[in-house]
Amino acid sequence: MNIDAKQDEIVEEFSIFDDWMDKYNYLIELSRELPPIDPKFKTNQYLIEGCQSKVWLNADFENGLLKFSADSDAIITKGIVALLIRVLNNQKPEDVMNVNLYFIDKIGLQQNLSPTRSNGLLAMVKQMKLYALAYHSKNKK
Amino acid sequence: MSLDIQKIRNDFPILKQEIYGKPLVYFDNGATTQKPQVVIDEELKIYSHENSNIHRGVHYLSEQLTQRFEDARKVVQKFINAKHDHEIIFTSGTTQSINTVAYSFGDRYVSDEDEVIISTLEHHSNIVPWQLLCERKKANLKVIPINDNGELLLDEFEKLITSKTKIVAVNQVSNALGTVNDIKRIIEISHKHNIPVLIDGAQSIQHGKIDVQELDCDFFVFSGHKLYGPTGIGILYGKEKWLNKMPPFMAGGEMIKKVSFEKTSFNELPFKFEAGTPNYTGAIAMAKAIEYIQSIGLDEIATYEKELLNYATEKLQTIKGLKIIGTAKEKVSLISFILENIHHYDAGMVIDKMGIAVRTGHHCAEPVMNRFNIEGTLRASFSFYNTKEEIDKLYNALLIVKQMFG
Numbered sequence: 001m002n003i004d005a006k007q008d009e010i011v012e013e014f015s016i017f018d019d020w021m022d023k024y025n026y027l028i029e030l031s032r033e034l035p036p037i038d039p040k041f042k043t044n045q046y047l048i049e050g051c052q053s054k055v056w057l058n059a060d061f062e063n064g065l066l067k068f069s070a071d072s073d074a075i076i077t078k079g080i081v082a083l084l085i086r087v088l089n090n091q092k093p094e095d096v097m098n099v100n101l102y103f104i105d106k107i108g109l110q111q112n113l114s115p116t117r118s119n120g121l122l123a124m125v126k127q128m129k130l131y132a133l134a135y136h137s138k139n140k141k
Numbered sequence: 142m143s144l145d146i147q148k149i150r151n152d153f154p155i156l157k158q159e160i161y162g163k164p165l166v167y168f169d170n171g172a173t174t175q176k177p178q179v180v181i182d183e184e185l186k187i188y189s190h191e192n193s194n195i196h197r198g199v200h201y202l203s204e205q206l207t208q209r210f211e212d213a214r215k216v217v218q219k220f221i222n223a224k225h226d227h228e229i230i231f232t233s234g235t236t237q238s239i240n241t242v243a244y245s246f247g248d249r250y251v252s253d254e255d256e257v258i259i260s261t262l263e264h265h266s267n268i269v270p271w272q273l274l275c276e277r278k279k280a281n282l283k284v285i286p287i288n289d290n291g292e293l294l295l296d297e298f299e300k301l302i303t304s305k306t307k308i309v310a311v312n313q314v315s316n317a318l319g320t321v322n323d324i325k326r327i328i329e330i331s332h333k334h335n336i337p338v339l340i341d342g343a344q345s346i347q348h349g350k351i352d353v354q355e356l357d358c359d360f361f362v363f364s365g366h367k368l369y370g371p372t373g374i375g376i377l378y379g380k381e382k383w384l385n386k387m388p389p390f391m392a393g394g395e396m397i398k399k400v401s402f403e404k405t406s407f408n409e410l411p412f413k414f415e416a417g418t419p420n421y422t423g424a425i426a427m428a429k430a431i432e433y434i435q436s437i438g439l440d441e442i443a444t445y446e447k448e449l450l451n452y453a454t455e456k457l458q459t460i461k462g463l464k465i466i467g468t469a470k471e472k473v474s475l476i477s478f479i480l481e482n483i484h485h486y487d488a489g490m491v492i493d494k495m496g497i498a499v500r501t502g503h504h505c506a507e508p509v510m511n512r513f514n515i516e517g518t519l520r521a522s523f524s525f526y527n528t529k530e531e532i533d534k535l536y537n538a539l540l541i542v543k544q545m546f547g
Contacts, residue, residue, distance in 0.1 A: 020161060020494035028545060052486045052502050052517070073516075074484035075546060
């Protein structure tokens, strides 16, 4: 499934919630389903530090596709991390580099990705794009 | 006399607001306080009918507003009982006030190998300006430790003092824990060694009466916006004897007496430290805020806020797994706490959606968090316009948080 199809799928899933608590409960559920990151990546080298919560992120490159794994110390953040990984995992570097993550706005979580929020999520997206760029240029060589 | 809280709440238009469809419960007063209508009206009135640059024109509006600006200075002077009105310097806020002293006093009095003493409880704005000063001057920064309740260890403080100590800078109230420090004692000890003291009053000025002459502090700084006044205005109080000896910190208009390209002579106090067009609307509206809280009564405010603190402390403590960080004997109406196995960010996000505003994180006081070996807390800080019913709402919201993340 391409990136936008996955985004639309998430928007559809969230459309049934009319209450914030339901949304958060769903994010908590998603955080529990996020495949655990290999402990060797849970070090400072892979840490994206926010003022409020922390995110650890690793990226691998297999068969021309990006493979992300991540974790967070806050559960809501981790739930959103899970959504970002669902959208950007197993995609081509050039698609991730130029991605427009519109689903965040549509499901009402934009405040979590605002620069002032500093929960590590915005920096995580930037880092995912940087990984994509790095693998993209490596691949071209 | 007890306060009529409902009447007081009506003075603050923002409190009538709903957030996510729920009535706003504003418990982030430590970050900034809300503004009463009289303060809002004052700013509006100035811009609508009185605006003109001060201290410059000979024309009517300028003269009128200059008078109002200087009257505001006198209101602040009386409010903290300063000896002279020229000891009151208008700044942009606590941060600028501290930086002014760190640069100006530091430039004149601090050199190689000298020492500056601060405390573990300081906000970053009372740490970093001194750190930078110490870097510039190759001086050393020393830190007063705290005990597990979050109280300063004053015996340890006295041991830190040497003949090299040039200034002591501490807050009166910790923004992260709510501890009220025994600044009277700190000032006495420091003065015994002829060391001046700067008191950061950002978190104390709104909670009770301050008398700088009785305290005998050398500098006292605070912000307007934490005092029910506008943002972008604050106060640097300094004893005349220090301010006269200190060089100007910023240069510009108003602070000069005579300028030629060879030599500039500086204006007298307080103008020496007020370069450029000051925030005169802010200053005048801040004076209005001071008059407003004086009309309610600072003692009455302190009594009622103490009642809120006690009520909240008792109530929150009944929540299993909730731990209050900062259990000093003397506290202002502020509670910092953590929930076992629940990230403060998660908790803050959820209670926000119930219309409750608290602060989460390290509160710009990372050394305090490090001392307790935690990443951050949730902080509920109460004002005299808050109620016990609102504290009940916080309590119930925290039970829901526990259910969701437990």
